[in-house]
Amino acid sequence: MSEQLPTLKDALALGLTEAEYDLVCEKQGSPPNQVELAMYSLLWSEHCAYKHSKKLLVTLPTEGPAVVMGPGENAGAVDVGDGLICAFKVESHNHPSAVEPFQGAATGVGGILRDIFAIGARPIAILDSLRFGDIEESERSRYLLEHAVAGIGHYGNSIGVPTVGGEVYFEAAYEKNCLVNAMALGLGPREQLMRSAAAGVGNVVLIYGASTGRDGIGGASVLASAELGEGDDDKRPTVQVGDPFEEKKLMECSLELLELGLIVSLQDLGAAGLTSSACEMASKGEVGIDIDVRKVPLREADMEPFEIMVSESQERMLCVIEPKDVEAVRAICDKWEVSSAAIGEVTDTRLMRIYSDDELVGEMPVEALVDDCPIYDLAPQKPEEQLYDAPPVRLDASAGFGDALVALVGSPNISSRRPLFEQYDPIVQSRTVRRPEQADAAVLILPNGSALAASIDGNGRRVAADPYRGTLGVVLECASNLACVGAQPLGTTNNLNFGNPEKPHVAWQLTEAVRAIADACTALEAPIVGGNVSLYNEGASGPIYPTPVIGMVGLLPDASRAGRLGFVEEGETIALVGPFKPSLAASELSKLRGEPLPDGLPDIDIEAVRAAQIAVRDAVREGLIDSAHDIAEGGVAVALAECALAASLGASVTIDDNGDAWQALFGEAPGGFIVCGHATAIAQFSERTDLTVIGKVTGSELRIEAGSALIEVGLDELRTSHRALEELFQ
Amino acid sequence: MKTGILRFPGSCDEVDAQLAAGLVGEAVLLWHGDRDLQDVDAVIVPGGFSYGDYLRAGAIARFSPVMESVVEFAGDGGIVLGICNGFQVLCEAGLLPGALLPNANRRFTFRQVELEVVEPDTAFTSACPAGEMLSIPAKHGSGRYYADEPTLDRLEADGQVVLRYRPEQNFNGSLREIAGVRNAAGNVFGLMPHPEHAVDALTGSTDGLRIFESMHEAVEGARV
Structure with missing residues (x-):
C-alpha cells in the first residue's frame, strides 16, 4: 500500500494508550495501517473489550436451573417451559442520548431489539430506565427527557414491540450525562436458539439490512469510552440515525430465515459495526474471516475501507450461511425488501483479512483483536469525603x-x-396482562396460560450513599416487584452505569456494586444471563451517581392470578x-x-x-x-x-x-x-x-x-x- | 366466515387482528404483494406503520397490489374493516371519506377510551345495543378525524358516523368527536381505536369483540 502509515498520535486520538499502541505493533509485527488501527482501536475500547470491568464481571453468578444461555452471546436466555425460551438483556445508549436524545434513545431501542432476534427470539417487550438532571431547574434536562421519551416511543411503537415498563429518576448528578438504558425481552422456540460463533470453513458471510453509510463512525471508542465535555455537539456525527421501518423488515426477515433453518450463525451490527461483529463471530468460532469491503452495499460510493469496517449504520445483520443456501436466503431478503450481499468467507486462517476488491488492506490475527487487549486492575479506594453536592x-x-x-x-x-x-x-x-401503573411489574401472558413478569430498577442516590447496600436494595426491589405480581425470578440482566473507572473512588463504587449484585443474585437464585457496562459517565462537574440498573425476568404459573x-x-x-x-x-x-x-x-x-x-x-x-x-x-x-x-x-x-x-x-x-x-x-x-x-x-x-x-x-x-x-x- | 388480514411491511397489529377475527371464524394473513384475496368473506386492514408511514400515514399502502383487489372487493359490497393505520389507508384509498391528521397534542398517545355507539344497525355494530358504551384502547400519532363541514354534516345526516368519543375522551382532537365512520353503502368501516386489543378480559376489556361478532352476523346473514 502506498499510503502513509498512521502514527502513535493517530492511535492516541482514537483512544488507545501508548502502551496499547506498542502492543498492537508487537502483535502485528509492524505498525498497523489505517484499517488495522481503526479496528484495533474499536475492539480494544472499553465498550468492546470491557478492559476495566472484565475482572469484576467474572465474579457474578451466571448459572442456574433455568439458564439456557448465559453472558457472552447477543443476549441471555432462560427456559420458560413448553419448549420456549425467554431472551433478555439491558443495554445503555447514554452518551449518544446526551448528544442527540431522540436518535440516541431510538437507536438504543433498535440495538437491544437486534440483540434479541439475533439469538432467534421474537422481541415481545421493551422496558427502559432513564436518568436526567434536575428537571425543576434545568431546561436542558427537560429537553433531554422529552426527546429521549419521544425517541423510545418512535422506535418501539413503529416496530410493533410493546413498551411495558420502566423507570425514570431526576438528580443533579445526571445533568451533564443523562442515562438511557433499554431492556428487551424475546420469546422463541428453544431449538431455534442461535449462537454467533462462525462455523464451517468455506461458508459464506452475508450482510443484510440497511446499506452502510458514514453515520456513527467511531461511536464506540470516541463517544462511549470517554468522558463527556465541552463541544460535544461536534460529536453529533458519531450518533447513529435509526429507521424503525428498516428494522421491522429486518426483524421479520431474520425470524423467517431462522424459522427456515437457513442460518448457521447470526450477529447484529452494533457498536463498532462490521469490525466487532465479524471479529466476534470469528473469535467464538475459532476460525478466520475474509471480507471484501467493496461488496458491502454503501450509501456513499467513495467510502474508505476503514470507514466501511467501523461504520455504525443501524439496522444491519451479519450471518454465516452455507453456500448452497445463498439464493434461498437472498430470496427471503428480497421478499422483505431487505438488501443483502455476500461479502466474505469463513477461513481456517484465524486471521481477519480485509480486502478492497483484490487488494489486501488489512490483516490481523483474530486472537490479537479480540482476546489480547490488556485487561486492567482497578485501584478502588473509598473517597475521604462526600463526592456529591x-x-x-x-x-x-x-x-x-x-x-x-x-x-x-x-x-x-x-x-x-x-x-x-x-x-x-x-x-x-396481545400479551400484556398488566399495563404500566397497574402493578409493580409488567406481566405478559404465554401460550400455555402462564406468564412472564419483568421489572427494571435502579436507585443511584442510594447507591451513591452506600454502593454495596444501595445495590443490594436495587436487586431486592426488582425481585420484590416480581413477587408482587406472583412471579419467581428466573434470571437477571444488569447495566453498570458508572463514571471513569480509572479514578479510585469510581473503581470503589463499581467494585462494591458488583459485589452486591453477586451476593443478591446468588441469594435470590436469579443468575446474571447478560448485561452491559457503561463507564466514563462523567463531565467536568464529576461522575454521575453510580447507577447499576437491574432487569429481572420471572415466571408465574397462572396469568389470570397476576397481582x-x-x-x-x-x-x-x-x-x-x-x-x-x-x-x-x-x-x-x-x-x-x-x-x-x-x-x-x-x-x-x-x-x-x-x-x-x-x-x-x-x-x-x-x-x-x-x-x-x-x-x-x-x-x-x-x-x-x-x-x-x-x-x-x-x-x-x-x-x-x-x-x-x-x-x-x-x-x-x-x-x-x-x-x-x-x-x-x-x-x-x-x-x-x-x-x-x-x-x-x-x-x-x-x-x-x-x-x-x-x-x-x-x-x-x-x-x-x-x-x-x-x-x-x- | 373467513377473514383476510392484510400484511404490509411495517404492519404491527396484523397478528392481533388475526387472533381477534379467529374468535368468530377462520382468519388468514394476506401478503401486500399478492392480488389474490383467497376467497375471504371480509377484509381487515390492520394497524401499524405500513411502509414506515413515510410521506403520510397510509399514503403508500394504498398503492399496493393487494389494495387494488380490496378496492374491487369493497366495490362489490365486501365487508372491509380498517383499524388505526388501516383506517388511514382506507381514507387514502378513497374508500372512506375524510382524513386522519396528526393528533392535536402532536404526540403518539396510548389511552383506553370510552366510545359511544352512534349507529347500532350497521354491519360492524349490530351486536351492540343502541347507546352502548365501548371501552377500547387507542394508540396512534395521527388520529384526528378531519373532513370539511358539508361532508361532516352529510355523514351525520346519513348515519355514517358510527362511533364517537365520549366526553373528555377525544385526545386526538377529532372533529365532532368522530372515532369511526362507514361509507355510504355501509360495507366499509374505519376506526382509530383498536377493537382487536379488546377481545379478552385478561389483557383489557372484551368490548371490541362486538365489532367482530357484528361482522360475523353481517357475513353469515348475507349467506343465508
Whole structure:
C-alpha cells in the first residue's frame, strides 16, 4: 500500500494508550495501517473489550436451573417451559442520548431489539430506565427527557414491540450525562436458539439490512469510552440515525430465515459495526474471516475501507450461511425488501483479512483483536469525603406530615409517569396482562396460560450513599416487584452505569456494586444471563451517581392470578408485610429537605427479605391477597397513596411510629409490602408470615396515624399532586 | 366466515387482528404483494406503520397490489374493516371519506377510551345495543378525524358516523368527536381505536369483540 502509515498520535486520538499502541505493533509485527488501527482501536475500547470491568464481571453468578444461555452471546436466555425460551438483556445508549436524545434513545431501542432476534427470539417487550438532571431547574434536562421519551416511543411503537415498563429518576448528578438504558425481552422456540460463533470453513458471510453509510463512525471508542465535555455537539456525527421501518423488515426477515433453518450463525451490527461483529463471530468460532469491503452495499460510493469496517449504520445483520443456501436466503431478503450481499468467507486462517476488491488492506490475527487487549486492575479506594453536592431544599423544615406527603407524591421522582408511558404502545402483540401503573411489574401472558413478569430498577442516590447496600436494595426491589405480581425470578440482566473507572473512588463504587449484585443474585437464585457496562459517565462537574440498573425476568404459573398494586374493594383489610426497618437515610424526603447524602445505609438481611418475597408471591399466586405493592421511594405513606390512587379508593391506617413518626411514615428500606385482602384471608396469611394489620380500605381520603402524627388528605388533592409531570408535556 | 388480514411491511397489529377475527371464524394473513384475496368473506386492514408511514400515514399502502383487489372487493359490497393505520389507508384509498391528521397534542398517545355507539344497525355494530358504551384502547400519532363541514354534516345526516368519543375522551382532537365512520353503502368501516386489543378480559376489556361478532352476523346473514 502506498499510503502513509498512521502514527502513535493517530492511535492516541482514537483512544488507545501508548502502551496499547506498542502492543498492537508487537502483535502485528509492524505498525498497523489505517484499517488495522481503526479496528484495533474499536475492539480494544472499553465498550468492546470491557478492559476495566472484565475482572469484576467474572465474579457474578451466571448459572442456574433455568439458564439456557448465559453472558457472552447477543443476549441471555432462560427456559420458560413448553419448549420456549425467554431472551433478555439491558443495554445503555447514554452518551449518544446526551448528544442527540431522540436518535440516541431510538437507536438504543433498535440495538437491544437486534440483540434479541439475533439469538432467534421474537422481541415481545421493551422496558427502559432513564436518568436526567434536575428537571425543576434545568431546561436542558427537560429537553433531554422529552426527546429521549419521544425517541423510545418512535422506535418501539413503529416496530410493533410493546413498551411495558420502566423507570425514570431526576438528580443533579445526571445533568451533564443523562442515562438511557433499554431492556428487551424475546420469546422463541428453544431449538431455534442461535449462537454467533462462525462455523464451517468455506461458508459464506452475508450482510443484510440497511446499506452502510458514514453515520456513527467511531461511536464506540470516541463517544462511549470517554468522558463527556465541552463541544460535544461536534460529536453529533458519531450518533447513529435509526429507521424503525428498516428494522421491522429486518426483524421479520431474520425470524423467517431462522424459522427456515437457513442460518448457521447470526450477529447484529452494533457498536463498532462490521469490525466487532465479524471479529466476534470469528473469535467464538475459532476460525478466520475474509471480507471484501467493496461488496458491502454503501450509501456513499467513495467510502474508505476503514470507514466501511467501523461504520455504525443501524439496522444491519451479519450471518454465516452455507453456500448452497445463498439464493434461498437472498430470496427471503428480497421478499422483505431487505438488501443483502455476500461479502466474505469463513477461513481456517484465524486471521481477519480485509480486502478492497483484490487488494489486501488489512490483516490481523483474530486472537490479537479480540482476546489480547490488556485487561486492567482497578485501584478502588473509598473517597475521604462526600463526592456529591447536597440537593436544593424543596420542602420547608416546618412542613407538616400531610404537606410532606403531598409534596412527595408530586415530586419528580415519585409523581405519575403517565405523561411518559402514554407515548408508548404497551399492548401490541396481545400479551400484556398488566399495563404500566397497574402493578409493580409488567406481566405478559404465554401460550400455555402462564406468564412472564419483568421489572427494571435502579436507585443511584442510594447507591451513591452506600454502593454495596444501595445495590443490594436495587436487586431486592426488582425481585420484590416480581413477587408482587406472583412471579419467581428466573434470571437477571444488569447495566453498570458508572463514571471513569480509572479514578479510585469510581473503581470503589463499581467494585462494591458488583459485589452486591453477586451476593443478591446468588441469594435470590436469579443468575446474571447478560448485561452491559457503561463507564466514563462523567463531565467536568464529576461522575454521575453510580447507577447499576437491574432487569429481572420471572415466571408465574397462572396469568389470570397476576397481582395488582391498587386496592380492590371498600372494607378490605390492609396489612404491612416483611422485615421492613425504615430509615430516612438517602430517602426522597431527605432529598426534598436538601440533606446531604449520608455515608452508608443500614444493614440489610437478604434472607429475611427473600422470605417475605416468597410469602407475598405465594399469596398472590393462590389468590389469597387482592393487591400487593412494594414499599420504595417515599416509604409507607407514599406506597399507601399509590395503592389508593391506582384504585381511586381511600384508606384509614394506623402504624407504629417507633419513636419517630417521620421515619415511620417516609423512611425507606427493602423488604416491605403493602397488601390488601378480605379480613379472613389476611388472618390466614398472618398464620404463615409476619404481618401487621394496619387498617382498612375506606372512603375517598387517605388517613394515616403514626403515634401522634396524623395525615388526612383527600384523594383528589393527592391525584392533582401526583400529576405534576403533566405540566412538562402540555 | 373467513377473514383476510392484510400484511404490509411495517404492519404491527396484523397478528392481533388475526387472533381477534379467529374468535368468530377462520382468519388468514394476506401478503401486500399478492392480488389474490383467497376467497375471504371480509377484509381487515390492520394497524401499524405500513411502509414506515413515510410521506403520510397510509399514503403508500394504498398503492399496493393487494389494495387494488380490496378496492374491487369493497366495490362489490365486501365487508372491509380498517383499524388505526388501516383506517388511514382506507381514507387514502378513497374508500372512506375524510382524513386522519396528526393528533392535536402532536404526540403518539396510548389511552383506553370510552366510545359511544352512534349507529347500532350497521354491519360492524349490530351486536351492540343502541347507546352502548365501548371501552377500547387507542394508540396512534395521527388520529384526528378531519373532513370539511358539508361532508361532516352529510355523514351525520346519513348515519355514517358510527362511533364517537365520549366526553373528555377525544385526545386526538377529532372533529365532532368522530372515532369511526362507514361509507355510504355501509360495507366499509374505519376506526382509530383498536377493537382487536379488546377481545379478552385478561389483557383489557372484551368490548371490541362486538365489532367482530357484528361482522360475523353481517357475513353469515348475507349467506343465508
